[in-house]
Amino acid sequence: MPTEKTVLLDGAGIKRALTRIAHEILERNKGVADIILIGIRSGGVFLADGIAQQISVIEGKDVPIGAVDITLYRDDCSGNLPHQPVGKTDIPFSLEAKKVILVDDVLYTGRTIRAAMDAMMDFGRPQSIQLAVLIDRGHRELPIRADFVGRNVPTSQKENVEVVFDATNQPIEVVLEK
Amino acid sequence: MAEFKHKHIIALRDLSKADIELLISTAESMREINSRDIKKVPTLRGKTIINLFYEASTRTRTSFEIAGKRLSADTVNIAPSNSSATKGETLADTALNLLAMKPDIIVMRHAVSGAHYFLANKVNCSIINAGDGAHEHPSQGLLDMLTMKDHFGRLDGLKVAIVGDITHSRVARSNIQGLTKLGSSVFLAGPPTMVPPGIEKMGNVTVCGTMDEALQDADVVMMLRIQQERQGKTLMPNAREYSRYFGLNPNNVKLAKPNAMIMHPGPINRGVEMSSSVVDGDQSWILKQVENGVAVRMSMLYHVCGVDSVE
Numbered sequence: 001m002p003t004e005k006t007v008l009l010d011g012a013g014i015k016r017a018l019t020r021i022a023h024e025i026l027e028r029n030k031g032v033a034d035i036i037l038i039g040i041r042s043g044g045v046f047l048a049d050g051i052a053q054q055i056s057v058i059e060g061k062d063v064p065i066g067a068v069d070i071t072l073y074r075d076d077c078s079g080n081l082p083h084q085p086v087g088k089t090d091i092p093f094s095l096e097a098k099k100v101i102l103v104d105d106v107l108y109t110g111r112t113i114r115a116a117m118d119a120m121m122d123f124g125r126p127q128s129i130q131l132a133v134l135i136d137r138g139h140r141e142l143p144i145r146a147d148f149v150g151r152n153v154p155t156s157q158k159e160n161v162e163v164v165f166d167a168t169n170q171p172i173e174v175v176l177e178k
Numbered sequence: 179m180a181e182f183k184h185k186h187i188i189a190l191r192d193l194s195k196a197d198i199e200l201l202i203s204t205a206e207s208m209r210e211i212n213s214r215d216i217k218k219v220p221t222l223r224g225k226t227i228i229n230l231f232y233e234a235s236t237r238t239r240t241s242f243e244i245a246g247k248r249l250s251a252d253t254v255n256i257a258p259s260n261s262s263a264t265k266g267e268t269l270a271d272t273a274l275n276l277l278a279m280k281p282d283i284i285v286m287r288h289a290v291s292g293a294h295y296f297l298a299n300k301v302n303c304s305i306i307n308a309g310d311g312a313h314e315h316p317s318q319g320l321l322d323m324l325t326m327k328d329h330f331g332r333l334d335g336l337k338v339a340i341v342g343d344i345t346h347s348r349v350a351r352s353n354i355q356g357l358t359k360l361g362s363s364v365f366l367a368g369p370p371t372m373v374p375p376g377i378e379k380m381g382n383v384t385v386c387g388t389m390d391e392a393l394q395d396a397d398v399v400m401m402l403r404i405q406q407e408r409q410g411k412t413l414m415p416n417a418r419e420y421s422r423y424f425g426l427n428p429n430n431v432k433l434a435k436p437n438a439m440i441m442h443p444g445p446i447n448r449g450v451e452m453s454s455s456v457v458d459g460d461q462s463w464i465l466k467q468v469e470n471g472v473a474v475r476m477s478m479l480y481h482v483c484g485v486d487s488v489e
Binding site: 123 | 214
């Protein structure tokens with residue numbers, strides 16, 4: 001069966017969404033003090049870069065960016081699925097008493113975010129953890145919600161939502177596949 | 179996407195180039211955990227690992243134990259001196275008794291080459307080889323390759339000299355299997371009594387007549403330990419003469435490339451296969467090898483745990 005593709009957001013739309021998220025993060029946290037952006041591999045890392053750029057444009061200040069790979073924190077590792085290749089976690093600073101903003105591309109079951117929060121706790125005790133996502137597609141399996149959302153998209157569980165990046169890791173579009 | 183399909187890791191000979199690359203790249207990611215304040219991830223929570231060491235080992239056993247613990251597995255060590263082997267129990271019986279404790283992985287070191295294949299046919303858990311006789315020592319081969327990749331950024335096109343008692347060396351065999359699969363060439367040197375005939379058939383392997391020939395323009399010089407416990411008195415006249423012909427010292431080390439790595443699987447007989455100034459010199463990567471050992475073993479434990487069906 002051929003898959004049907006709908007473009008939910010184009011490159012300009014993604015940029016506008018990231019700009020708005022950057023403004024909301026600054027508004028909620030009253031500036032950039034103690035803010036750390038942590039992207040969830042792989043899509044979240046590139047979006048965290050985009051948000052950091054916008055923050056730097058708005059406030060004229062850079063915020064630290066880290067990357068987390070949640071493979072080792074997955075809740076399905078004890079099953080008999082072949083284990084996924086493990087990406088690098090790169091958090092070269094302490095999270096103690098910081099305001100950590102986790103960034104992911106698509107929020108779905110919430111299991112990835114649970115794993116990422118567990119990983120954050122292994123790096124210290126952040127003052128708070130907030131969540132920014134480009135797309136919230138619903139169907140949560142855990143009590144998790146995002147603080148900053150680019151766009152809410154009602155989906156069925158049979159559909160697939162994907163953020164597409166180009167060769168330089170810039171987001172090009174968000175597509176819904178049926 | 180790369181997928182690891184082996185339930186056991188017994189020999190690098192059994193693994194493909196892609197398998198080896200996956201194990202090494204996972205180890206590179208695992209290394210970050212070892213630099214954290216809290217050196218633990220929950221990945222193998224609830225898994226039981228038995229370290230069954232029929233031969234003496236400090237480095238490898240400790241390294242496997244730490245690797246298991248950093249992945250949150252429960253690790254148990256069994257050494258022959260306090261196990262039933264001294265009371266006459268066979269390997270098969272020991273294994274069946276251990277299985278009653280439902281381990282997920284048995285990490286074993288055994289003096290008999292191929293003992294792990296025998297064991298793998300008897301049990302339903304994963305088997306990892308921590309050294310079998312003069313056959314293979316896959317975790318050492320992998321950590322050596324990871325260390326080379328740290329320095330050179332690649333594992334193809336390297337000239338690797340391995341010097342010493344090749345006949346008794348499982349480290350040499352695992353390195354030959356791994357390095358030649360990844361596109362490097364291996365040059366061997368040692369007393370003729372310690373170089374097995376036909377070893378050049380293992381792949382891109384050259385047996386050199388003298389140590390100088392092997393060292394010439396080498397990217398890596400790997401010195402092997404003289405295994406006094408494994409040989410009779412006949413293979414070499416004495417340690418001093420061995421050191422003169424096959425020892426690495428500040429003079430002959432200059433034959434290798436200026437940025438060459440000096441490696442040794444340990445434990446070192448200082449003054450026999452290597453002079454102390456080389457062991458502690460700038461080109462020595464020996465302690466980095468030990469450090470990489472934990473990450474490589476975490477990678478091995480992680481990947482065999484994700485495979486249920488028999489390969």
